[in-house]
Amino acid sequence: MPPIVITASEAHRLGALADSSMAVFPRVAQFLARETDRARVVADDSELPDVVRMGSRVRYRDDETGDVREVVLVYPHEADIALRRISVLTPVGAALIGLSVGQTIDFKTPSHQTRAVTILAVKQQS
Incomplete structure (x- = not known):
């Protein structure tokens, strides 16, 4: 797993989100909890x-298909796929948090496939 970095307030909020989501979304909540636990x-x-931080605009590549996507990483209540705002409580959202440009991470899809994404660009929203 590549090293990741998150801010103290995001670590606290994401940890609480993972804990409160365990009953409803156990697989992704456990993944998010592991990511926040291992983060610097x-x-x-x-x-x-x-x-990649909460609110960041992220361009990443799906390493299996080569598709490039650009999304904004948000908390679940702000998610809107039509606006390309993806929740951190999705497998790819949890995988993106804390990564730096050039890093690659593997994650499991809801259908249990392993996918890899590589961060191509990050822009912080102001």
Whole structure:
């Protein structure tokens, strides 16, 4: 697994989200919990221009298909696929959090397939 970085407030909020979602979405909630547990946690005011954070616009490649997608990573209540706003409580959303440009991660889809994505670009929303 590639090293990941998240801010202290995001670590707290994502950990709480994972805990509260275990009964409803156990597989992705466990994955999100593992990701937040293994992350290097930094101060909220840290400069992380190339790191996927909540609210980041992310361009990534599906390494199996070669498809490139651009999405904004959001909390579940903000998700809207028509606006390309994906929830961190989806398998790909949980996989993206904390990654840096150039990193690749494997994750399991809801159909239990292993997929890999590579981060191509990150833009922080202001």
